[in-house]
Amino acid sequence: MINSSEFTTRLQKVIDYYDETASSFAEKIGVQRSSISHILTGRNKPSLDFVMKILHSYPEVELYWLLNGKGEFPSNQIKTSTNISSESELKPDIKSKIADTNSEIEKIVIFYKDGTFKSYTP
Structure with missing residues (x-):
């Protein structure tokens, strides 16, 4: 099980690394802005679909790093x-x-x- 607060920190790191706003990040991965907001505030936990959209849109993000903090970011x-x-x-x-x-x-x-x-x- 993923730690939501640590996932939120890693998600924010991805957003910051690509110099995105929450809105532009949501648009790029194909989710509503409110989904990003709810995950960043801890209101909701990320779904598998949400995680897969991040990995698809940002190939430098590794699954294990995003979920568990193991590995490197960016992977390159x-x-x-x-x-x-x-x-x-x-x-x-x-x-x-x-x-x-x-x-x-x-x-x-x-x-x-x-x-x-x-x-x-x-």
């Missing part, structure tokens, strides 16, 4: 925080595997111990 921050600036930062066995291929990278998938994962396409 991991790209910059784990950016490898040189081959010397790679482990030797990984470096040799990369050097042996002449193919382009199609997708990078990071698996976490809690069973979640994130995938990135260049």
Whole structure:
């Protein structure tokens, strides 16, 4: 079960991050302004449909982060925080595997111990 007050804080962080007003955010995700207001004030809890509309409209928002606060927001921050600036930062066995291929990278998938994962396409 999600903690409504913490969800509200994360929802407000999303709205602020994109420099939206509650009205413009509601319009972008396709809900009434009153729905945003009621969730932000704690009067109502978010529905699954509401959460899915946020995820659809804002792909940088991760489900687990929005619901439970686990993970990162925005999700693309991991790209910059784990950016490898040189081959010397790679482990030797990984470096040799990369050097042996002449193919382009199609997708990078990071698996976490809690069973979640994130995938990135260049």
